[in-house]
Amino acid sequence: MTNDIIAAIATAPGRAAQGVIKVCGPGSIDLVEKIFRSPKAPLSTLEGYRATYGWIVDPANGERIDDGMALVYRAPHSYTGEDTVELTLHGNPLILSLSMQLLLDQGARLAEPGEYTRRAFAAGKMDLSQAEAVADIVASENRAALRLSVTQMRGGFRDKIRGLRDQLIDLASLIELELDFSEEDVEFVPREELTRKCQEILRETTELADSYRVSQVIKEGIPIAIVGETNVGKSTLLNTLLGEDKAIVSDIHGTTRDTIEDTLYIRGQQFRIIDTAGIRTTEDTIENIGIERSFAAVKKAALTLWVIDATKDTTGLGAMYRSLAEHTEPERIVPVINKCDLAGPEQAQQAIGTTALTISARERGSVEKVKDLLSQRFDAYQAEVGDVMVTNLRQANALAEASEHLQGVLEKLDLGLSGDLIAQDLRAATADLATVIGEVTTDNLLHNIFANFCIGK
Numbered sequence: 001m002t003n004d005i006i007a008a009i010a011t012a013p014g015r016a017a018q019g020v021i022k023v024c025g026p027g028s029i030d031l032v033e034k035i036f037r038s039p040k041a042p043l044s045t046l047e048g049y050r051a052t053y054g055w056i057v058d059p060a061n062g063e064r065i066d067d068g069m070a071l072v073y074r075a076p077h078s079y080t081g082e083d084t085v086e087l088t089l090h091g092n093p094l095i096l097s098l099s100m101q102l103l104l105d106q107g108a109r110l111a112e113p114g115e116y117t118r119r120a121f122a123a124g125k126m127d128l129s130q131a132e133a134v135a136d137i138v139a140s141e142n143r144a145a146l147r148l149s150v151t152q153m154r155g156g157f158r159d160k161i162r163g164l165r166d167q168l169i170d171l172a173s174l175i176e177l178e179l180d181f182s183e184e185d186v187e188f189v190p191r192e193e194l195t196r197k198c199q200e201i202l203r204e205t206t207e208l209a210d211s212y213r214v215s216q217v218i219k220e221g222i223p224i225a226i227v228g229e230t231n232v233g234k235s236t237l238l239n240t241l242l243g244e245d246k247a248i249v250s251d252i253h254g255t256t257r258d259t260i261e262d263t264l265y266i267r268g269q270q271f272r273i274i275d276t277a278g279i280r281t282t283e284d285t286i287e288n289i290g291i292e293r294s295f296a297a298v299k300k301a302a303l304t305l306w307v308i309d310a311t312k313d314t315t316g317l318g319a320m321y322r323s324l325a326e327h328t329e330p331e332r333i334v335p336v337i338n339k340c341d342l343a344g345p346e347q348a349q350q351a352i353g354t355t356a357l358t359i360s361a362r363e364r365g366s367v368e369k370v371k372d373l374l375s376q377r378f379d380a381y382q383a384e385v386g387d388v389m390v391t392n393l394r395q396a397n398a399l400a401e402a403s404e405h406l407q408g409v410l411e412k413l414d415l416g417l418s419g420d421l422i423a424q425d426l427r428a429a430t431a432d433l434a435t436v437i438g439e440v441t442t443d444n445l446l447h448n449i450f451a452n453f454c455i456g457k
Contacts (some may be wrong), residue, residue: 016091081123112455128438230278
């Protein structure tokens with residue numbers, strides 16, 4: 001399979017000014033030459049990193065399909081480490097489809113999802129964490145997520161993991177060397193020093209594993225739930241934040257019966273704003289399902305904006321707060337007193353007994369307070385150039401397992417157990433770190449990872 005010539009359209013579906021077809025594998029340059037005719041020189045004579053103009057021609061009848069450019073890469077100096085040709089043609093889906101069919105007729109096959117990157121991994125062009133970063137770069141929706149992915153693709157994450165793994169290898173080697181001289185009762189590494197180093201490595205692996213939660217928020221957007229009773233202005237707040245009429249606004253109670261979600265960017269940060277069904281006691285089965293989903297959104301949210309109507313009676317606010325506090329931490333609940341253009345916030349402020357934002361959701365200037373709050377509250381959820389974080393669950397799980405084995409080392413050291421038991425945990429932690437960057441893999445693991453890539457990458 002790895003010696004096959006593969007081809008794929010590498011640009012997004014639809015009409016565009018240009019479309020790109022990638023062809024790679026041993027003999028790919030000669031294969032493309034059968035359908036690409038250059039008036040200057042055959043592709044097979046070009047050096048690597050050279051491009052030439054020519055025509056896509058059906059070799060069966062000599063019909064010209066399109067003109068464009070062919071860029072040649074010669075092994076091992078290409079993305080996959082193999083001979084590669086990139087054809088840049090007009091971005092008409094018909095042209096790209098006809099050109100692809102000509103390549104397949106000459107013996108190429110359609111590339112599988114992620115097959116180019118998998119070949120790059122197999123050729124040693126990148127480790128597994130860098131390969132996963134390629135998919136993250138394609139999927140990045142904000143600047144911070146892109147920074148994380150670029151750092152990982154450039155090897156920053158790999159270098160961090162390799163450094164920790166090398167330290168564990170050194171420690172395990174010394175312990176195993178002691179076992180060879182067990183009759184002489186010699187210590188090649190003092191137990192105090194071994195404990196200190198394992199504690200340092202454990203701290204770093206634990207911090208890296210924990211960074212997965214932050215990286216997911218950065219990649220997917222910070223979830224913010226807007227909750228409250230019916231008709232307090234939740235949907236109006238959502239619409240004003242987004243600058244569009246995303247949710248229906250009505251005086252009728254229970255208008256919103258499901259969660260409504262959209263993305264909001266504030267000073268470069270990505271937020272997922274979730275408007276929820278109004279919380280109240282009702283016999284309506286459908287509305288009750290919506291209320292259950294409201295509480296589910298509160299549970300998942302990084303922050304809950306609890307909207308309170310300044311014009312309404314305040315007797316139920318205590319019960320509402322307790323209901324929300326059952327699904328999230330109190331510090332994640334921010335009271336927002338709305339309709340302050342119609343009534344003063346003092347009564348509601350006194351009833352909830354804590355500091356609250358005071359706004360009028362209809363006024364864009366007033367809602368800027370909410371944006372300022374979100375920006376300041378989540379200022380730490382940023383990624384700077386060079387920041388190293390775990391970006392997927394597979395990596396986080398492997399690091400968590402490494403941390404467990406390191407904790408086992410420390411427990412055995414504390415109990416004064418034998419060196420062979422300590423060495424066993426050190427070897428296991430080393431293997432876990434090797435799994436993170438793909439030095440230990442299985443075919444099933446690789447299939448699951450690359451199956452999520454787009455075709456052409």
